[in-house]
Every structure is written in C-alpha cells, then in structure tokens.
Amino acid sequence: MEDSELARIRQQRLAQLQGAQSNRAGPDTGPRSGGENDPQKQQQQQQAKEREAEMRNNILSTVLTQEARGRLSTLGAAKPDRARMVEDIIIQNTRMGAIRGKVDEEALKGLLEKVNDQKKREPKVSYERRRVFDYDDDDDFDPRELL
Numbered sequence: 794m795e796d797s798e799l800a801r802i803r804q805q806r807l808a809q810l811q812g813a814q815s816n817r818a819g820p821d822t823g824p825r826s827g828g829e830n831d832p833q834k835q836q837q838q839q840q841a842k843e844r845e846a847e848m849r850n851n852i853l854s855t856v857l858t859q860e861a862r863g864r865l866s867t868l869g870a871a872k873p874d875r876a877r878m879v880e881d882i883i884i885q886n887t888r889m890g891a892i893r894g895k896v897d898e899e900a901l902k903g904l905l906e907k908v909n910d911q912k913k914r915e916p917k918v919s920y921e922r923r924r925v926f927d928y929d930d931d932d933d934f935d936p937r938e939l940l
Contacts, residue, residue, distance in 0.1 A: 806848070809844065857896050857901070
C-alpha cells in the first residue's frame with residue numbers, strides 16, 4: 794500500500810474518531826423532541842457506516858489478491874460472522890504494519906484455520922439433570938420407608 798493512501802486512510806479515521814468524540818462530549822439537550830434531529834442523526838449514522846464500509850473495502854482490495862478476495866466473499870455468504878472476524882484481523886494487521894505485501898489464498902486459508910481453531914475452543918455449556926426420585930432404577934425400594 795502506498796504511503797499517500799495510508800496517510801489518507803489515517804486522516805479519514807482520525808476525523809471520524811474526532812467527530813465521534815465531539816458528539817459524545819457535547820452538552821445534552823434534554824429530552825428528545827423526536828422531530829428535527831432524528832432524520833439528521835440517522836443520515837449522519839448512515840454516512841458514517843458508508844464511509845467505514847468504503848474504508849474497509851479499500852484496505853481489503855489493496856491487501857488481498859483476487860483469489861483471496863473471492864474466497865473471503867464466498868465465506869461471507871456462508872458464514873458472515875467468521876468473514877467479518879477475518880476481515881477485522883487483516884485490517885488490524887495492515888494498520889499495525891504486520892502485512893507488507895499482498896495476502897494470497899494460502900495465507901488466507903491459514904488465517905481461516907486459526908479463526909476456526911479459536912471458535913472451537915469456546916466452552917460449551919451442557920446441563921445434566923439430577924435423578925432425585927427415580928423409582929424405576931431401584932428394585933428394592935419400599936415406599937413405606939418414606940413415612
């Protein structure tokens with residue numbers, strides 16, 4: 794990725810973060826009237842989502858080869874949450890400078906295997922009911938003993 798592209802992406806991200814920070818730090822105007830601000834806020838949120846999606850797409854298109862991009866889009870159709878995780882990892886590594894060249898299909902497969910291993914490690918909760926008064930298993934049970 795060229796230095797000018799990285800600088801442009803960093804500036805966009807910095808402006809986006811500063812805008813989000815100023816929105817959070819602004820004074821609260823009290824109860825919402827539900828009139829003027831809602832459509833404007835929704836439009837701003839939609840624009841922010843579009844900018845983020847465009848920035849993600851730009852980074853991924855410059856870092857991934859065509860084959861890797863195709864594999865990732867196929868994965869996104871089948872398992873969108875895993876595709877999003879892989880995209881996040883690729884973008885994070887690109888921003889930190891860990892990825893220098895293009896990510897090919899083999900490197901993407903390795904990354905997918907790591908994500909799958911990570912998903913498999915999640916603990917599973919299973920419930921086992923206690924058998925309190927299971928009379929069928931106890932042949933020598935006498936109900937008169939309870940009295």
